[in-house]
Amino acid sequence: MTSSLQADPQRVGEVLYKTLRDRIISGELRPGTRLSVPALAEEFRVSRSPVRDAVIRLVQENLAAETMNRGAEVARISRAELVSLYEAREVLEGAVARLATEKYDAALRRSLLALLTEHRTVAEQGDFARHLELDAAFHREIRQAAKSPVLARMLDGVQSRVLVAMRSTSLTGGMVQAVHDHQAIFEAIGSGDPEAAELAARAHIHRLKELLSAAD
Amino acid sequence: MTSSLQADPQRVGEVLYKTLRDRIISGELRPGTRLSVPALAEEFRVSRSPVRDAVIRLVQENLAAETMNRGAEVARISRAELVSLYEAREVLEGAVARLATEKYDAALRRSLLALLTEHRTVAEQGDFARHLELDAAFHREIRQAAKSPVLARMLDGVQSRVLVAMRSTSLTGGMVQAVHDHQAIFEAIGSGDPEAAELAARAHIHRLKELLSAAD
């Protein structure tokens, strides 16, 4: 071992992939931005190979799009595709809510309750940035509790692309309403009724999708 | 233009990716098979670069798994993950059935009916290989009709990995029962009731999942 306590990856390509992914999701790299392999290689002071690897992975994940002999650019996600993403998200969130209910325990109850409590305060205070974090955290908690790696991975992919799309389409969606929906999901999960939990989660996402279609 | 009439890809890496993907899905490359980049490069008479690109894409798609400094091998899909795949597939097939119902037209009716008719004959005759094809075709027709690229892509990924998993776990599942389920889905879609279509599709996949859990 050299020095630090890092466990797994430390392949340059892996680090680059995660870095670029973060920059895309955070909006630092906006949709349409060219992903020039030589330029990125120079920026990160590495050769072109690991950069190319990272870009290929981003393309495969639909976070970037490539044209023949023109390389890749950060994906531009259309309104139509955003709706399609929400169609997927609706049923996937429903599924994880159902599974989480079947695996419900005190630890899950505590963490969801903590998130919900803070979220309510934050929403009333109008802290939008923190609202987004708590919103994401709430859903993340549920999908981790569902213990379905397949569904979790899909939701991750959907969520990433939704965030990218949001860079051009700000869907605020109402913080108070979000808290209200989350409360309903929490109660359904807590009641031990998988069916109710699924319906509550679906209704939550469905409402967001409708907002999306309405807003032009 | 050189000679042939092929339109888009013509990147070596793209062709390799599709070829390897097909071989994995078809079972020609069995789970656990090492994907040695130099060996594949020699087999296909190309350099290691496009092979590496293809392997990276397979890994990103979870059709291959890699270990640090040991490269990739064809994914081994556990029983637990197969169940997880079916949990995802259940809700995804439900979603596309719902959407297909909303977009139902005569063309869809014709193609589904044709598939269903042949499927019934084939099932009675006990032609298992053809049964698998028709089964897949039926679901493919519905998810194309749904016109949701996001859901379609997810289902493709799920289906690929299910096929890989099936190489070690033969789940026959009853051809006649499959036809019966498909008939119910067809009728629900045709009736124009999205809710019913979703439920029918989900019930179909759910039944397969139960079979999976039961069979050891």
Added chain:
DNA sequence: TCGACACTATCTGCATGCAGTGTTGAACGC
């Protein structure tokens, strides 16, 4: 006979070379 160790072969992962191609912009004609 059996285990430890060193050695070899092979592969991964990063770096780099290079031909073909798309893009840009400037010179030129009109």
Added chain:
DNA sequence: GCGTTCAACACTGCATGCAGATAGTGTCGA
């Protein structure tokens, strides 16, 4: 002023070089 031509540039995509790491093999000692 405006459109066209063409040449320089930049980048993609494939090929290849190479250091480090890992697995497999054989040898030696007990």
